[in-house]
Amino acid sequence: MPEAMSIIEFIRDRARFYNCPVCGRSLKGCDIQVLSHEEERFHLQVTCGQCQVTFIVVLAVAGAGVDEIESVEAAAEVEAAPAREPISVDEILDLHLYLKNFQGTLKELIHQPDHSRG
DSSP states (O other): OOOHHHHHHHHHHHGGGSBOTTTOOBOTTOEEEEEEEETTEEEEEEEOTTTOOEEEEEEEEESOOGGGGGGOEEEEEEOOOOOOOOOOHHHHHHHHHHHHHOOSOHHHHHTOOOTTOO
């Protein structure tokens, strides 16, 4: 079973062959962190070096040991995001009006109470 660091090096080397699912540019130079791994399955957090979007990749590794890492066949797929309702036009307009009238810092904006829940 390949070690986590060997897997990261392997993925970084191969990232140039894959494109970001958001901006479409090469993932060469992306940031990769291992979130978890069990046997031959790795959950990785990948951050695009171009647009900085972060997504989760599930990597299933088929192969022998660390010595044979170059012959490992890797198949990665982007996990589907949890199903959510799309943002409506009305929500965008409400946000625009709210931000147009907001006076304060970004930090104050982020720490505003959420009155939509309750």
